[in-house]
Amino acid sequence: MLKRLLLLLGLGLALLGPATPLLAKEAPSAAANPEVEKRMMVLAAELRCLVCQNQTIADSHASLAEDLRQQVREMIQQGKTDDEIRDFMTQRYGDFVLYKPPFKAQTALLWIGPALLMALAVGTLIVVLRRRQRLSDDAFDPETDPNLEADERERAPDAHR
Amino acid sequence: MRARLLWPLGIFLVLVVFLAIGLNLNPREVPSPLVGKPAPAFAAPTLAAPDKTLRKEDLLGKVWLLNVWASWCTACREEHPLLVAYSKQGKGTPVIGLNYKDKRDDGMAWLAKFGNPYVDSLFDLDGRIGIEYGVYGVPETFVIDKAGVIRYKHIGPITPEVLRDKIEPLLKKLNA
Numbered sequence: 001m002l003k004r005l006l007l008l009l010g011l012g013l014a015l016l017g018p019a020t021p022l023l024a025k026e027a028p029s030a031a032a033n034p035e036v037e038k039r040m041m042v043l044a045a046e047l048r049c050l051v052c053q054n055q056t057i058a059d060s061h062a063s064l065a066e067d068l069r070q071q072v073r074e075m076i077q078q079g080k081t082d083d084e085i086r087d088f089m090t091q092r093y094g095d096f097v098l099y100k101p102p103f104k105a106q107t108a109l110l111w112i113g114p115a116l117l118m119a120l121a122v123g124t125l126i127v128v129l130r131r132r133q134r135l136s137d138d139a140f141d142p143e144t145d146p147n148l149e150a151d152e153r154e155r156a157p158d159a160h161r
Numbered sequence: 162m163r164a165r166l167l168w169p170l171g172i173f174l175v176l177v178v179f180l181a182i183g184l185n186l187n188p189r190e191v192p193s194p195l196v197g198k199p200a201p202a203f204a205a206p207t208l209a210a211p212d213k214t215l216r217k218e219d220l221l222g223k224v225w226l227l228n229v230w231a232s233w234c235t236a237c238r239e240e241h242p243l244l245v246a247y248s249k250q251g252k253g254t255p256v257i258g259l260n261y262k263d264k265r266d267d268g269m270a271w272l273a274k275f276g277n278p279y280v281d282s283l284f285d286l287d288g289r290i291g292i293e294y295g296v297y298g299v300p301e302t303f304v305i306d307k308a309g310v311i312r313y314k315h316i317g318p319i320t321p322e323v324l325r326d327k328i329e330p331l332l333k334k335l336n337a
Contacts, residue, residue, distance in 0.1 A: 063262065063288075092194070092293065093295045094192060094193065
């Protein structure tokens with residue numbers, strides 16, 4: 001049991017080992033400060049790369065994404081707050097760079113839309129169920145259902161009981 | 162009964178309308194928040210003369226076009242003849258180039274080969290001016306008015322239609 005645990009631990013370390021230098025290689029200019037690098041990656045993961053729109057700046061290898069990562073890195077080193085950096089990006093590239101756009105008149109439908117659809121669906125369900133509740137039992141019997149044609153009534157599974 | 166049958170058709174039509182609008186939008190064209198705002202300041206060497214500095218203030222008082230280009234950009238080659246022809250007409254609107262993330266020699270060679278429509282080109286080696294202007298797809302073209310305010314931005318190559326229907330009428334209005 002202990003042997004197996006040690007083996008697993010070793011395997012885990014072996015997997016972790018090469019991963020760390022790989023991550024560090026990406027940013028040679030700020031390798032000195034892992035703190036800055038960490039904050040930069042968190043911010044970059046919130047920003048959309050406009051060249052390859054379905055990737056974040058953190059994921060993308062486009063040269064613009066590299067430049068913007070460098071920009072974020074420098075702004076962090078200058079002591080800018082996260083909000084200031086986000087503002088810097090939206091002032092130049094618009095709200096579209098944010099994967100989490102701010103709530104305002106223009107984006108209201110985006111934010112409320114899903115809740116609105118949900119309310120509509122639940123509302124419809126309630127109305128339909130209420131209506132059915134008021135129907136007599138006959139409406140659920142295929143033999144007497146006025147909505148079914150004669151032949152459909154014949155084919156109903158329990159018609160000839 | 163009839164009305165109930167029409168419901169799915171109605172929903173379907175609404176979906177078709179939404180899809181038609183959505184599919185006809187170009188997701189590459191992200192409206193720039195900079196339109197209507199003062200153009201970001203710059204002071205950069207020009208492509209032709211590394212020791213000459215061109216500033217935004219130098220261009221105040223005239224309406225001008227800022228065209229972002231690079232020798233590595235294939236779409237720039239598409240719009241280039243149009244810009245060359247436009248500058249030859251001499252309508253009085255200077256076109257300033259922004260040579261974006263390019264090598265000086267490559268940029269110079271490109272202009273020598275395909276013609277130079279630019280009064281001057283800013284040399285933006287590390288793309289800093291590009292970031293200030295929210296550039297994400299070369300070529301891009303900005304119309305900047307006498308007060309130094311961005312009035313229009315076009316993303317991607319300029320077509321004769323865009324020049325005729327959008328840019329030229331705007332220039333006429335701004336120059337009036």
